[in-house]
Every structure is written in C-alpha cells, then in structure tokens.
Amino acid sequence: MSEDVQDQPADGQTEQPDDSVSVVHKARRGPMLVTVAVVVAAIVVLYFLYDVFIGSRSVSTDNAYVAGEVAEVTPLTSGRVVEVMVTDTQPVRRGQILFRIDDSDQRIVLAQAKASMEYARRRYGQSLANDTALGAAADASETQIGAAQAKVASAEATLAKARTDYERRAALADSGAVSGEELTAAREALASAKAAANEAQAGLASARSNAISARRQEEAALALTRGTSVDTAPEVLLAKSRLATAELDLKRTIVRAPIDGVVAKRTIQVGQKVENGKPALAIVPVSQLYVDANFKEDQLGKVRSGQKAELTSDFYGDDVVFHGKVVGFAGGTGAAFSLIPAQNATGNWIKVVQRLPVRIELDPEELKAHPLRIGLSMEAKIDLTSKD
Structure with a gap:
C-alpha cells in the first residue's frame, strides 16, 4: 500500500501521457494509409472484374x-378392396397391378348388358320380319282395290239395267199394259240397285283408304330399319355401348400403375370400400x-x-x-x-x-x-x- 501511495504524484493529479508516444510513428502513418488505400482499391477492382467477367456470367x-x-391413383369404380399388392416406397412399373376391387357387382351388370345386347339383336330381327309382313299387307290391300272396282262395275251395270226396266215399265203404265205391282217391283229393284251401287263405291273408297294406311304403316316400320344392319341399328348400338361400359367397369376393378415410379401416400387397406374418384395412393x-x-x-x-x-x-x-x-x-x-x-x-x-x-x-x-x-x-x- 505504501508503495502505491508513493508512486502517485504529490499534488494528487494523474500523469498525462506523453504526446510523443504513439502506436504508429508519425513518419510511418503516410505510407501505411497509402498501402491501405491501395489494398482497398485492389479489392474493389478485383470485385469489379469478378462481377464483369465471372459473376455476371451466371446466377445461383x-x-x-x-x-x-406426382400421379394420383384413383379407382374409377366403387367396391371393396380384396387385395393390395404394393406398399409405400416400393418401385413399380407402368401396367403393374397395384390393388384389386371386388368385381361381383360389375360381373352382374356385365351379364345384364350381354342379355340386353342379345335382346336388341332379336328385336332388330323382329323389326325386319314386321317390315316384310307390313309390306305383304299393303300389297294385299292394294289387290282389294281391284275387287272393289269390279263390284262397283257390277253394281253400276245392275243399276243401269234396273233403271232401264223401270223407265220402260213407267212409260207403259198409263196405257195399262203394265200392272201397278210390276211397276212397283221395278221401282224397288231400281232403288235396290242404287243402294248396291253406293255400297260398292263406299267399298272401293274403303279399299283405297286401307291400302294407303297399310303402305304408310310399312313406310313407318321401314324408317326404323332403312339403311341399317343388325350391327348398325340404333338399339343395337345402344346395347353395345352399355356392354362396353360394363366391360370397362369390370376391367377397372384391377387397378394398375399409370407410370413408372415409387409408391407413396398409400391410404387403402384390404376390406376397405373405395369410392369412384377418391385417391388411393400416389406414384x-x-x-x-x-x-x-x-x-x-x-x-x-x-x-x-x-x-x-x-x-x-x-x-x-x-x-x-x-x-x-x-x-x-x-x-x-x-x-x-x-x-x-x-x-x-x-x-x-x-x-x-x-x-x-x-x-x-x-x-x-x-x-x-x-x-x-x-x-x-x-x-x-x-x-x-x-x-x-
């Protein structure tokens, strides 16, 4: 303690450092500042050169x-999962089976579609046979016109004879050469002949109308089959489309990989019911x-x-x-x-x-x-x- 007290100045003031003492001698400060400036300038130049010739040639x-x-695998038909062949992280190839769906419902629908297809073919054959029958009926109706025309001709001939007989007897009635009963019989025969002629005309008109109706029915039936065959008929094509849909639904019960890759995000398990369009896994x-x-x-x-x-x-x-x-x-x-x-x-x-x-x-x-x-x-x- 005494030594510390003795080292202190007597007047209680601290010693001031000598201005002549410095870390860097004044004579060396100038060259050192120049060196620092040169180094900084060199760094700036190097950075500029790097930016122009190297940095500006690429970005990172x-x-x-x-x-x-990522390919999302979604079943395109609904059903219960009966088998799963893959798991997460497993590599798969395009077309490889991923999982199977119970196809019982799809097989039933396919059987119904096949039956509908056969029924449509038979209906088309029935339509062809019906066309033939209607054509024969139209031809028969046209032949009835000729028979009706013959009846009209016969009735007109009978009417002409009855009219002649009546006129001849009516001319002789005043002379008493023809009795009243004979004149009455001639008048009745004339009336009956007129009625028969009118009936024959009506029969002819009916035969013509029936012939036209039969021909129209034939044309209407032919409109459904004209220009078609058993493979191009509309009802057969509709049945074909339903059959193709049923076959496609059955095929879709086996789900395959759409691309090559690795399985990820598998969410299905055996026994689970999957819905159409709901993601099952990803590849x-x-x-x-x-x-x-x-x-x-x-x-x-x-x-x-x-x-x-x-x-x-x-x-x-x-x-x-x-x-x-x-x-x-x-x-x-x-x-x-x-x-x-x-x-x-x-x-x-x-x-x-x-x-x-x-x-x-x-x-x-x-x-x-x-x-x-x-x-x-x-x-x-x-x-x-x-x-x-």
Whole structure:
C-alpha cells in the first residue's frame, strides 16, 4: 500500500501521457494509409472484374427443391378392396397391378348388358320380319282395290239395267199394259240397285283408304330399319355401348400403375370400400423429376429458357453434379400465390425482394444413376452465356 501511495504524484493529479508516444510513428502513418488505400482499391477492382467477367456470367441460389408430376391413383369404380399388392416406397412399373376391387357387382351388370345386347339383336330381327309382313299387307290391300272396282262395275251395270226396266215399265203404265205391282217391283229393284251401287263405291273408297294406311304403316316400320344392319341399328348400338361400359367397369376393378415410379401416400387397406374418384395412393416418377429454383427477381434479367444449369444436392454433396436446362418460369412469385397474399397497399409497406420459381429439367440418365426424391434441397447455378 505504501508503495502505491508513493508512486502517485504529490499534488494528487494523474500523469498525462506523453504526446510523443504513439502506436504508429508519425513518419510511418503516410505510407501505411497509402498501402491501405491501395489494398482497398485492389479489392474493389478485383470485385469489379469478378462481377464483369465471372459473376455476371451466371446466377445461383440455394433456394431450390426437387419436384415432380406426382400421379394420383384413383379407382374409377366403387367396391371393396380384396387385395393390395404394393406398399409405400416400393418401385413399380407402368401396367403393374397395384390393388384389386371386388368385381361381383360389375360381373352382374356385365351379364345384364350381354342379355340386353342379345335382346336388341332379336328385336332388330323382329323389326325386319314386321317390315316384310307390313309390306305383304299393303300389297294385299292394294289387290282389294281391284275387287272393289269390279263390284262397283257390277253394281253400276245392275243399276243401269234396273233403271232401264223401270223407265220402260213407267212409260207403259198409263196405257195399262203394265200392272201397278210390276211397276212397283221395278221401282224397288231400281232403288235396290242404287243402294248396291253406293255400297260398292263406299267399298272401293274403303279399299283405297286401307291400302294407303297399310303402305304408310310399312313406310313407318321401314324408317326404323332403312339403311341399317343388325350391327348398325340404333338399339343395337345402344346395347353395345352399355356392354362396353360394363366391360370397362369390370376391367377397372384391377387397378394398375399409370407410370413408372415409387409408391407413396398409400391410404387403402384390404376390406376397405373405395369410392369412384377418391385417391388411393400416389406414384412419384423418380426418373422424371425436375427442380424448382426460386431466384431473386433481380437475378432473372438475363435468364432465358434453354440455358444450361448445374445443380448439386445436399443428399449427395458436391461430389455429384447434376446437369439440366431452364424450361420455363412460374406465372407469379411465391408471395402472389400464397394462401394469404401480402397487402402492399397498406401504410406499413416494406419492400421485400421477391423470388420467382424457375423450372430446371434434369438429365434422365443422371437421375437414373443418382436418384432423387421430391422435396430434397438443391443448389442451382444457371450459365447465362449458354444458349438452347
């Protein structure tokens, strides 16, 4: 303690540092500032050169993810699942059976459709036979016209004779050569002949009307079969379409893979009743994946479709480089299609750099050698100097 007190100045004031003592000697400050300025200038020049000759030749982002056109497998007929042949993560080939639906109802409908088809064919044959019968009936009706005309001629001849007999007797009645009874009989014969002639005329008109009606019925029946055959008749074609629908529904009880890929999101179990159009599982086409790279809007000024790209995945690391090309741009930014879009018209607006998804198509051979999965992170770099 005594030594510390002795070291302090007697007047109680602290010692002031000597201005001549400095970390950097005044003589060396100038050259050092010049050196710093030169280094800063060199850094600026190097950055400028990098931006002009290297940085401006490409754009990159780590906001990129693997995507693909996932195939949703939906049954096209309803029924109970009786067998499931696949599970999640299982690779499948196009046309491979995925699951089966109980086809009892579909087989019954198919049997009914087959019976309706046979019935339609028989009905068509019946229509043809009916056409023939109506044609024969129309021909017979026309022959009746000739018989009616003969009756008319006979009745007219009888009427002419009865009229002559009556006129001759009426002329002799005043002379007393013809009795009253004979004149009355002649008058009655004339009236009867007139009635018979009128009846014959009515019969002729009826025969003609019947012939016309029979011919019209024949034409109406022929209208249903004219220009057709047993395979092109409307009722047969309708039965064929119903039969084809029934056969298709039966075929759809066996659900097959629409594409090559890996099974995902399987939601069906044996015994479960599935409905028409309800998704049962999904298939990811691992050989046809692409990358959606979300570039900043100020990076896209020189990006064009067809430009080449290099991509790396966190899954494989930097040792595996994927090659692809730009195939298109999204129709809007992610913010524009978000569930709750930003309300930029409010007074609290702050500008945020937007990102636009750019689709990059991957090389199928590289995907085959190094498979990817949907949702994996990627780093994408687009060569702005390349052309399609």
